[in-house]
Amino acid sequence: MTDNGKNGSAHTGRGSQRLAETVAGLIEKDIMKEGWRTGAVLGSERDLIERYGVSRAVFREAVRLVEHHQMARMRRGPGGGLVVTEPDPGIVRDAARVFLRHAAVSRRQLFEARMALELAGVTTATEMLTERGIATLTDALDTEQELMDRGVTLGHARNLHRVIAELAGNPAITLFVEVLAQLDEDMVQHEWESDEEPGQGRRDAAADSHAAHQAIVAAIVAGDAPLAQHRMRRHLQAIATLLEDES
Ligand SMILES: [Zn+2]
Known part of the structure; x- marks a missing residue:
């Protein structure tokens, strides 16, 4: 996990994939900062896109990585959002x-x-x-x-x-x-x-x-x-x- 992602790694190397990895790292850091409470909603997709300041495509790729790490999953529909999970x-x-x-x-x-x-x-x-x-x-x-x-x-x-x-x-x-x-x-x-x-x-x-x-x-x-x-x-x-x- 790094803090330097917002400073421009999106414009170098593998571009959006790198940015998605950085955003995934930030999401995971936020989950840990908030105590990794299973079931807690980190925010709606719209809120989080704004918070991390990335495109929807990059955000969705970041969510895919976080889901793969079993730290959260995106719940669709009303009252949905990125829900904190625990690894199996x-x-x-x-x-x-x-x-x-x-x-x-x-x-x-x-x-x-x-x-x-x-x-x-x-x-x-x-x-x-x-x-x-x-x-x-x-x-x-x-x-x-x-x-x-x-x-x-x-x-x-x-x-x-x-x-x-x-x-x-x-x-x-x-x-x-x-x-x-x-x-x-x-x-x-x-x-x-x-x-x-x-x-x-x-x-x-x-x-x-x-x-x-x-x-x-x-x-x-x-x-x-x-x-x-x-x-x-x-x-x-x-x-x-x-x-x-x-x-
Ligand atoms: Zn034995």
């Missing part, structure tokens, strides 16, 4: 996954990034643990057990990592832990999808993960951050070698 975390996560797949991220690279994030997350989660947090962790382990009993060998394990990340109260860690965990699982699933029935190896891996999760949760609940870290590290290392073992 699912869409954000999907976009990040698509981006990383396109960037041809390797499992090794995913593992490195996950390790850094999840070790930070498990430490903070342990330090900030509340009674409610303990209940959430226990629920996640129970759900995992139920899924395992029903023979689900994929997908069950992701939830606990998300719960731990959420307990750390850091939205950056939560977002990327979820993205990376899902992506790693996509890759494992891709390798495994040829198998009709989960074999013994997969059931063993799921059981190992569940046992590791129980041990991690026990360390968190005991308030032992170094132990929780140690167990998380060992668990992620085991996940990283999952496909290497099979080949």
Whole structure:
């Protein structure tokens, strides 16, 4: 976001597209300045065209960008205007996954990034643990057990990592832990999808993960951050070698 757009970038380079990007930046800055209140109306199209001092075409292109960033959408009709929205975390996560797949991220690279994030997350989660947090962790382990009993060998394990990340109260860690965990699982699933029935190896891996999760949760609940870290590290290392073992 820049402040220099009104001073003439419209007359250089890609012209109106650049100006639209600048106006989109100004709109987004105004949304944040007003506290990003979902549902608030920033103004009618006519008001906003006047406020930002651009043509209707440029303004509409700016709105398209703001809508794409999921910060607001234009509501037509009486009482309409540019309405503040909030980003859908699912869409954000999907976009990040698509981006990383396109960037041809390797499992090794995913593992490195996950390790850094999840070790930070498990430490903070342990330090900030509340009674409610303990209940959430226990629920996640129970759900995992139920899924395992029903023979689900994929997908069950992701939830606990998300719960731990959420307990750390850091939205950056939560977002990327979820993205990376899902992506790693996509890759494992891709390798495994040829198998009709989960074999013994997969059931063993799921059981190992569940046992590791129980041990991690026990360390968190005991308030032992170094132990929780140690167990998380060992668990992620085991996940990283999952496909290497099979080949
Ligand atoms: Zn796990």
